[in-house]
Amino acid sequence: MALDTKAIGLLILGLIIGAAIGYGATAFTGGGGATTPSGGTETAGPQEQQTVTYKIGFTLPLSGQLSSIGKLWEKVAYMAVDDLNKMMASYHLPYRFEAVVLDDGTTEEKALQNVQTFAQQGIKVVIGPAASSQVKAVKSFADSNHIVIISPSSTAPTLAIPNDYIFRNTGSDALQAKALAALVNHEGIKKVVVFYRDDEYGTAFADFFKKEFEALGGQAILLSYASNLADFASEVASLSSKVQSEGAEAVVLISFDTDGANILSHAKDDPVLSKVRWFSGEGIHGASELLQPSLAEWLDSINFLGTRPVFISNPLYEEFKKKFENLTGTDPPVFSEKLYDAVFLAGWAIVRAGTYDGEAIKNALPEVAKHYYGASGWCILDKNGDRAFQDYSIWTIKQVGGEYKYVDIGTYSGGTLTFTESP
Amino acid sequence: MVGVSEVLNTVQMGLAYMVIALPLTLSYRVTQVINFVHIIFITLGAYTVALLGLIGLTNVWIALGIAFLLGGALAVLDNVAVFEPLWRRGSDVLIIMVASLGLWIFYKYLIYAVLDKLFIILRTNTLSVLVRTEGFPSVTLGAVTIDGYLIDTVVTSVVVTLALYLILMKTRIGKAIRAIADNQTLAEISGIPRGRVLNFMWFLAGGTAAVGGVLWALFQTTVTPEIGDQIILQVFSIAVIGGLYSLTKTALGAFIVSGTENIVIAVLHDTFGLPLSFRPFLVFSVLLIVILVWPPLGAGGGLPYRFRIRPRARR
Amino acid sequence: MEFLINFIISWLPIFAIYGILSISLNLEIGYTGMANFGKVAFYAIGAYLSAALTMSVMLSLVGKSVPLYSIEAVQALSTPGTGAIYTHPAAYVGLFVLSLVLAFIVAGVVGYFITYPTLRVGPAFLGITVLAFGEMFRVFMRNYEPLGSTKGLFGLNNPFIWIGNPQLSQGLFALVSLALLLAIYIYAERFVNSPLGRTLRAIKDDEVAALCLGKHVPRVKATVFFIASGMAGVAGVLWTFYQGSVQPDTFVPILTFYVWAMVILGGMGNNLGALLGAAVFTLVDRVLTFAAGMMGPSLIIPPNYLRWMIVGIVIVLVLLFRPEGIRPAKPIKTPAWEAVKEVSEGG
């Protein structure tokens, strides 16, 4: 045998050291050993009652591709847990929650590793991950280990699966595609080119948009672009010739923020593209690049319109927004109200389940959601564990007090389009 | 359909590629190392112009100058701290190349970490910055608008290429660089101070690549920390087309690749409906074809001849 | 204790995957001197092959003909209790084993032909060729609809999930991964401690001289690439069954360099070193995950960036200050030594 015994010895040694380091780390995490590995802790609180502290895991994109949103989400997460605890205290309920936030770097591998880490710490409820591909990566582990996953932002239609441990406090893209199609149709446009990211989000969105738009009697031509590039100048050039040859009246842009801003800044200088109308989904909303005067001026001049999932004129949302602005000085980024409510849903589901057990929480969650109205509105879930009702606001970029800003000028709710301001 | 915009893009992209790829070929010829830190020079240059724009310094020429100095300094640092010690120990060029790989990964995430802090300090998204800088104004000729950035790119790349040519061909240090490239041992015997000459060469290479990074940022208009990574295989392709030897062929390669990325893909898209997202696929195919059909013989320590699959021994 | 067990069963498969990858890379770079900057391509081939094979056969077993990436497929496969992977345990385990074998062969054959450029160019160019190949594969997978394009494939789980108890099934999978790793380690050790291993080192030292001693250098290199790529394919299968899903963007080039860091740290030309390197990096990664949770938002550098900075700086520092790694290359052990002793003792 070529294998020497030293090899096995070292291997075992490695295992033990590794496990010991890991174990030490968790013991430390608990903060003075107050936490038992089962996740529920009993400590004597300031009240007479014994309070139980439950941990809620967060796997958020604090670094990597989505980190610009993830960093703000982290603040939302802590804020939400804080508010939840205040609410529990005001109801004199003996439950407290603690946020454990891990960074998943917007990668699948890390998301899974984070969920496993939570599982090892006995955490049964995890909020996140952000991207649908990450949710898929953690799905089989969550299902078999009974970990409840609540993603605030995964919208992939392929994850609409009943009876699993994956919940999504956001409408699937199919819903938004319908809203956007109605908007474009409302503007009297009959032929559009849909310019979309070639990833899962873009592909699914574009497909649904085409379906909905053609049901309304329009014509949609699909054109994808490579989302993993940093340079979109030549993509925009191809788009330009496509728009010209097809004689389309408008472009529907399905993008994220960085790529979308880049595409628009090229389109601004294109003789064809700068003359047609542009529409967009929520991915680009909030990107600071769009507010730069030269770009914003053009967007304003062509009457750029977009949809985004939001609850409209909700006092809770206004309160949340104000609080967040006070805390960070910026607008809440996309999906932050979903994240905020997801924390409350998780908390109440744990309370309702009465035990910190994955299966019980999973069963309690839809019931809690049925009666929950938060910053994002009614959080009722459909049979797939996804948000059943989603309203959209119509946004544009306008000059407000000498400065360009994102402005919501209308709503799409329950199948009807209403403008609060003229577009 | 191939229109004016494709042609203009090809020109601007090709020039930026050229300024990025020339120093890669130069440093390869002199040291025989394919330097992965080249990616960082690009990113560094791109972020120089982007961050300067962010704090209100919007003169592109200042940005180009600072980028040159930063890129050059980084290259010299790498050479002094890592490449030269490894070379002196007699390490294989492959090992030095792997060390440059390590440096690349380290710097890349260092940049991420720094931007992460800047994000908090500046309260803007530093991981994706729109370039705001000013050079020449845009010019409109009939129906065609020539972007100011394109004019900046043309001017800069012409100046940089000319300067490189003059330095390499007409100055003493340039001759010393070429002597080392042609024969290390002979150059050293003839009393060329290898260390000093190499540092100068690295400064030139790093600085030029960073200038290329600025030009690339002007082309892309949005800068992310992945900006260098996203084009490095294209730049390698260009260098390989140049056989990692000829600077003229490298310049030609830049336009072949940029033409492939703009015009060829547009034609294929229009005639065969090839998705635009196949663009990198196309470029890598060019790279593979070049390596397989016109391989740089002996390059990178390989066999100095073509191994014949079916020997032609005749009777 | 419970925590410890959970930690080990979630870490062991990852250790096995990276251990296999680093042993295979070590065969290439450490023993034969071939730079493979596209290891991830063969890993991806194994992962995709096993996912596609297992999912399509399992679906046809339950009489469904739907696209692999559809919701129906995921439901038919993985609904707890009634999904195909619960109701057809024998087929599921069988497909796991079959995937291992097929992935080895397919990834190996692809690897064999990828070495064609080495007929002409050196290790650096081979590296870049394979790097480009890996990216081409990823771009292709992003656009290839039948295998899910950017949606990826999901709905699998570990091969013993039908047992019911998650800890037990994951534990079994961890043991199987460890067994595979050990088998591959033993194979690699025997492979290099042989006359062939001697030839490999000769090629690494000086391939022209090896050629002049009658060694068919390109064929030997292609063979090593076949075996090493096959091993990477096996690691890919483990990944699919570990994560239960495959996505094209998992297979980015930097993953390859992660494995490079393991081999360099462990010691090029030493299989045990490669294993140690894999253990160190996978553990550091997990510990950083813990540490991040412990420190919360005040952490100075996000752990994800820190992890990669460590990877990069370890490569540089080890090459600078301890180029032989933790465990230097060992001399080749063949029975020649015994023979020499016999001759000496005999007179």
Next chain:
Amino acid sequence: MAEPILEVKDVAKYFGGVRALDGVTLSVQKGGLIGLIGPNGSGKTTLFNVITGFYVPTRGEVWFEGERIDGLNPNEVYLKGIVRTFQIPRLFPSLTVLENVLLTPPNQIGEKPLYAVLRSRWEKQEKELAKKAVKLLRRFGLGRYIHANVSELSAAHIKLLETIRGLMTNAKLYLLDEPAAGVAYDMAKEMFSFVKRLRDEEGLTFFIIEHRLEVLMEFVDYVYVLHNGKLLAEGKPDEVVQNKAVIEAYLGG
């Protein structure tokens, strides 16, 4: 003289416009000790590269023991029985002296990928080869260095090792590229007397490029002179040394 073992017939090799070899015809007799001389850049090493398969000749043929070998790959040329050494010795530094010798026998069972892991298949052969190698090393006074690293050997020992390891195989013809380069005169003489001894004892044939004519001419029995890719002169050493054209070429070159 005996029959020729190597025949080079009208071989030419052009690199672009450069005519490195331009119609060279020569032959090497079995058991001979033949020299090849010429000024720098005269095409000596190119000729060796053509014979050993590194280059395919642009024109002409190379015959070895009645077989045509031009166009074969270097490894195949080796298997026919031609061993080449280099100007700078190319041993394998990460292998021991013994392993450097063990590397030479072709077609070892343990080199086949399928059998490499099955030790029982090749163990016997390996031991036999090892015994043979040890005997060989002892015979040439390298017995002390069996397990030494190559870097521990002296320059002369390295050259010796490079030459004798061919004796493990069926080597018939040796192509030596400047065996005496970089060693002292005494050492060079020793080197050549050793080559002579090998020729006499083992019946090997040697074809030697050498710059140090003073050493070479003492030992070889026939000399070819190359100049600008063409054969300038040939003959017994003393004849060649007298040849006016050769003297001019050397002075001019």
